[in-house]
Amino acid sequence: MEQPQVMLVEDERIVAMNLRQQLLKLGYRVPAVAASGADALRQIEAFRPDVILMDIHIEGDMDGISTAAAIPGEYQIPVIYLTAYSEEATLALARTTKPYGYLIKPFSERELHATIQMTLERRNVELELRRAKQDLEKIVEERSRALDQRDILIREVYHRVKNNLQLVDSIMNMQARMIEDPQARQVLFGLRGRILALGLVHQQLMNSADLKNFDIAPFLEELSKNILDSVGKSGVNLTLEACTLKVGLDFAVPLGLLATELITNSLKHAFPDRGGTISVLLQNDTDGKLVLTVSDDGIGAPDSGELRVGLGSRIIGNLVRQLEGTLTARNEGGIKTEVRMAMPIPS
């Protein structure tokens, strides 16, 4: 390995010559000796030494401290101050330039050698740290870019999912127009409602910051409003009260479908010849369960022993099972359906 270059900034000629001899004897190269700050900065530019020995009191406008401060930071050249005076004010000022050490004149050859060696060692460690930090920064930057790319990709996929759901709805709509039978049309209508619920889950996901979790309350609000709009039954109001709750796809899809089935059931059966109100309630219970209640003030079931859960009963059963819940339905000035389920864990 090449011998380290030590540059000397010292305005007393005799001292400078003496020091240079010592350094050469210790095996260092001494590319330049500067007597003033301006001279020193020029030489530093030309030689880029490994270490600078800087006398604090030098001739000219700049002292050693302001010279050290003027060395461009990116050169990373360590400075060791040389001084005969060690008054606190000077040392405090010198400290602001973050020197690697001080040699108080007079100093021995051993002190000189040891201080330079320690400085070179410390500088190597710092350069290595700097390199490691730069490597890490590069990795972080690459990862951030990959993450951004991933987000764009996920948004694109959601976009396509929604477009395809729109397409499915379009095709069903075309089919519905060809069908005369009102019951068959009703079936298609029910299918469209279920697809709507899936579509809304994806809409909500697009709005969420992490593309994984979103608040269930605005989702239920949008969902019930859309179902009511789609059915277009006049005189039926819908009220919604939902607690704020962060949920993921795994929970939102079955819950959304369940709410769709229950609201659609009420719309279909509760008000054959008059208006009324459907209430949707989602709340935390004291036992840590989450409770979805859909109730209406409609005509109720004809026989209270056999509550109507309609055509969607099989779907409802599956959804309740998926949500690890239990369902109870009662005649209570209309039908009141309550699903008690486990609190979801955010994904």
Add this chain to the structure above:
Amino acid sequence: MNEASMSDLRETVLVVDDDAIIADTWSMMLDDMGLETCGIAATAADAIDLAKLHRPRVVLMDMRLKGELDGVDAALAIHSLVGSKVIFVTGSQDPPTRARIQLDHPTDVLFKPVFLGRFESAIRAAMDE
């Protein structure tokens, strides 16, 4: 846009969507509502040409279109040249898309998938205004 240009708009709807099936469905749904679709365009350029030709009261505008220009480009041009009301339909709800749509001061924004009730109320509101 001035009073004169607003009053000579026709009671029709221009459908702009680069997906043929979806565009056809919008047209069918409009037909079910008793409204005439004056044309279907898949690109911003076609949309602007058809709008100038037919002067529809309402334009149903998909955000993503074939070609380089998007729905906002087409809507801004139609808005200043013809004065039609624009209802946006988009599959994207991310903030940049939303912000871009707001550039045109849209009459309404529908998010895909759009379902019957929401579609009808948006169209009715725009036609009646």
